[in-house]
Amino acid sequence: MDCVSAYYSLHINCGGGEVKDNDNRTIYEKDNDFGGASYFGQSGKNQGFSSTGHYWDLGEINLYVKKSTSSISGKNPQLYMDAREFPNSLSYYGFCLGNGNYTISLRRIFDVYIQGLRVLKDFNIEDEAGGANIGIVKNFSVAVTDTTLDIRFYWAARGIVLPDYGVYGPLISAISVNPGKL
Structure with a gap:
C-alpha cells in the first residue's frame, strides 16, 4: 500500500x-461490513480485516457480528x-502507521498475536472480567517498523468436538x- x-x-x-x-475525544471508526467465511475488507482511512472459518452449527448465513441487548458495565459501554466474531481466525491491520512504539488496547478477545x-x-x-456483561480492556506495547500493524485473533479448538454457536471463536x-x- 502506498502511504x-x-x-x-x-x-x-x-x-x-x-x-x-x-x-468525546476519540472517535472509533465504523467496522460494520459483515464479511463472510473467507473475507478481506478495508474500511476507514487506514484499517482492514481478514477472516476465515464458518460456524458448523448454522444452517443460515451468519453475519459474524454480535449485537448486545444487555447493559454493559465499565467505562465506555458503547x-x-x-462485536465481531469468527469461528477460527480474525486479523486486523493498521496501514500507513508511522514507525515507532504504540500501545494497543483490545476489548473482548481470545488467543492473540501482535506482529506475529x-x-x-x-x-x-x-x-478475566469476573462475570458476563462486564467490559474488559487488555493493553500491550508494540513496535511498528514497516508501517503495518498486524493483530490476529485465533481459536485453536483444543478438546472441542462440536461446540454450540457463539461459545467458540475470537x-x-x-x-x-x-x-x-505503556
Whole structure:
C-alpha cells in the first residue's frame, strides 16, 4: 500500500458503527461490513480485516457480528454493544502507521498475536472480567517498523468436538492504537 502520509493512532469499533468515547475525544471508526467465511475488507482511512472459518452449527448465513441487548458495565459501554466474531481466525491491520512504539488496547478477545508474537494464550473473557456483561480492556506495547500493524485473533479448538454457536471463536469489540509505550 502506498502511504501518502503516516497515521499515529487507530481506533476501531469492531462490528459496529462510528462511536465516540465518553470524553468525546476519540472517535472509533465504523467496522460494520459483515464479511463472510473467507473475507478481506478495508474500511476507514487506514484499517482492514481478514477472516476465515464458518460456524458448523448454522444452517443460515451468519453475519459474524454480535449485537448486545444487555447493559454493559465499565467505562465506555458503547464500545461493547457490538462485536465481531469468527469461528477460527480474525486479523486486523493498521496501514500507513508511522514507525515507532504504540500501545494497543483490545476489548473482548481470545488467543492473540501482535506482529506475529503470541501475547495471550487461551484467554477467557468471562473469567478475566469476573462475570458476563462486564467490559474488559487488555493493553500491550508494540513496535511498528514497516508501517503495518498486524493483530490476529485465533481459536485453536483444543478438546472441542462440536461446540454450540457463539461459545467458540475470537470475539472483539474495539481496538485502540495510540503512540507511545505503556
